[in-house]
Amino acid sequence: MSINIADSIGNDDAELIPNSSFLIPNCPKPELLAPAGNFEKLQAALIYGADAVYFGGKDFSLRAFGDNFTRDEIFQAVDFTHALGKKIYAAVNIFAHNADIDALADYLTFLEGAGVDAVLISDAGVLALAKELTALDIHISTQANVTNWRAAKFFHELGAKRIVLARELTRAEISDIKAHCAAELEIFVHGAMCISYSGRCWLSKFLTGRDANQGACTHSCRWKYRLVEETREGEFFPVGEDTRGAYVMNSKDLCLLPKLADVIQSGVASLKIEGRMKSVNYVAGVVKVYRAAIDAYFADPENFSMRDDWLAELDKVAHRPYTTGFFAGDGLPTEIYDTSKPKRSANxxxxxxxxxxxxxxxxxxxxxxxxxxxxxxxxxxxxxxxxxxxxxxxxxxxxxxxxxxxxxxxxxxxxxxxxxxxxxxxxxx
Ligand code: SF4
The missing domain is CATH 2.40.30.10 (Translation factors)
Incomplete structure (x- = not known):
């Protein structure tokens, strides 16, 4: 089997051997956090090794077209997760409008009663409501775009237990935030990325009326565009940065497995996999790989090395070419140059x-x-x-x-x- 991941991210990046002078003694084992788009995916995530899962209810999470969970299903999900001794977080990360407030108050109270372990919030109003009405742990969603330690500290002082950092950060910036802020930090290690700051994007709303910030993104950044002059209807002119077309908006998928030792050594508390809309096959395969890699690292950090079967498994799930994104700060391109379609996965x-x-x-x-x-x-x-x-x-x-x-x-x-x-x-x- 060809292992495309190494091609995607460069052979240097594919080396997983950490610099031993950089090892932090007794570095805490981070949580592996997986998406739960529905109850079957939640089961798969936990059975294949996730320590915790995150889900959206029928309202107020940023995946309006996902299956999402009814209130009865939330009870079932909490029971299943807690029976395994694991944790479950509810995404309530829309940017709320005035008309949402009463229903949000009811929903947050319901979530506390159902026993979820934390709520993911990006909107200041929702944060205020959660603090006023519940004793739920609060995680600040990546939608809040925390990119510096002042912002992390601000949310921590407002009562947030954990900050999900923006994807647009380097390893050095993450470490700096960790050094200045006592909140738990969570970062994305795997999955699709936006070309806008972690989804704070108006493209879909502008083109289709469907708002990414209300969970209804149409992924307009992946479309193939042509130019039309207003008096020449039906004539489509190519838009190209070079002979291959235009690709500035078509991001590769994030994969920080090759940087795992460095990710762990940054001291973050939770490693998050993106993909509430992805398949059971994706959830199980990706979770299994990261579970195995994290456990292997903690079994013997100094001799930790890449395994071909981990890379091969990540190549089998549907994905675009992989990138290590902003983490290494190497400035390598994160856009896809030739296609907007993900690679087909094994059926x-x-x-x-x-x-x-x-x-x-x-x-x-x-x-x-x-x-x-x-x-x-x-x-x-x-x-x-x-x-x-x-x-x-x-x-x-x-x-x-x-x-x-x-x-x-x-x-x-x-x-x-x-x-x-x-x-x-x-x-x-
Ligand atoms: S259109 Fe693309 S960049 Fe914008 S929110 Fe949707 S997925 Fe992200």
Missing amino acids: FLGIVRNFDGETMTATIEQRGKFERGGRVEFLQPHGDTFTQTIDFMRDANGLEISAAPHAQQLVTIPVTKPVEIWSLMREAL
Whole structure:
């Protein structure tokens, strides 16, 4: 398999060996925080190794087109998360208007009663409401664009426990903020980026009426643009910085895995993965990689090194070319030069719901069509990924079938190795 990540970020960046003179003794192990776009993704994130998850309710989080959680689902999510001894945070990070205030007050009170561990806030009015009405821990969202220690201190003194820093910061700036501010710091380590300051952008609203700051972004920065002169309707002139087109607005995806040792040594409390709109396959794969890498670092910091299978897994989920963004302060371009489309991921085919060790068969809940004779691989929550061919298939009534075309149908197949419950079956690329 080709490992595109190294190409994307440069071979120097792909070295994970920290400078031993730079090691902070007893550096605390950061939390791994994953997106939970719906209950199934929440389960995947936690089962594959996240310490905490963040979600949006039906209102007031910045993902209006995500599945998001109803109030009943929030109770279910809190119970599931806490039963595993992990944490769950609610995104309430819209920029509120006057008409939102009463409903926000009700929602924040509900969240406290439901038992969420913290709320993510960017708006000063929502922060004031949360402080006045609840004892919820407050995390300042990246939407608040904290880029300096004065701002971090300001929010900390206002009662925020944690600050999610803007993505547009270097390692040195993060360390400086850490040195001046006692609040917990959280940074994004993986996922899509905006060309505007962490989403404070008017592009989508201006072009389509759908406001990114109300959770309705149409990702207009990814579109391919042409120039039209007002009297020449239907004539589209190319817009190009060079022969490949225009790319200033089309950001690569962030991946700080190659900088993980440095990220940990910066002393941040939480490493966040972006992607409440992404698939179960993405959440499970990315969480598993960062879990393994963080644990490997703390098992032996001085001999920590990159593993090819981590990079290969990050290359299998849907993504644009990766960049280490602003973290290294190296000024390398973060835009994509040739396409606005993400790389296709391995098709996600199903979730292992049961494994019978006597018959060496697994029961798969279908998520994408698969057929007898197909080559598949199993991504397991803990064990190694393995590949095999589907030799035969039976439906829930035990009848032999040749294909599984129906969503969520249960299919039993023979497996060549014991397979963990909640493993993801996907096409072998
Ligand atoms: S249009 Fe692009 S830059 Fe603007 S908020 Fe949406 S994703 Fe971010």
